[in-house]
Amino acid sequence: MSLHGTLPLWMQGAVEPHVCRVCRRPFVIPLSVVALRTCDRYVVELRCTNCEDSTVSLLRPEELERFDHELDRQTGRIRHQLAELHLADELERVDRFSAALRAGDILPEDF
Numbered sequence: 001m002s003l004h005g006t007l008p009l010w011m012q013g014a015v016e017p018h019v020c021r022v023c024r025r026p027f028v029i030p031l032s033v034v035a036l037r038t039c040d041r042y043v044v045e046l047r048c049t050n051c052e053d054s055t056v057s058l059l060r061p062e063e064l065e066r067f068d069h070e071l072d073r074q075t076g077r078i079r080h081q082l083a084e085l086h087l088a089d090e091l092e093r094v095d096r097f098s099a100a101l102r103a104g105d106i107l108p109e110d111f
Contacts, residue, residue: 017067020048
């Protein structure tokens with residue numbers, strides 16, 4: 001990377017806004033969005049939560065809309081995976097409790 005934060009030409013390429021330009025992971029989030037008055041574009045400050053790279057991008061409205069939909073999709077996936085982890089944790093607790101009951105490690109006076 002140069003002193004000014006730009007990537008060498010060999011690393012540049014058309015990537016989606018949600019994909020980091022440095023680590024190529026889909027962990028980019030918008031920090032701020034400013035609409036330009038002179039043209040139909042948005043200046044978006046982006047940060048990768050994986051490698052902490054920051055950049056500013058100029059996006060058309062349809063690109064910003066796709067970026068927003070991708071963030072919504074990723075948020076939905078994270079929520080779904082979190083619910084699965086929570087369920088797995090609860091099932092493990094139930095299994096441990098029933099194993100303790102069967103082994104006689106839990107007695108009525110424990111409650």
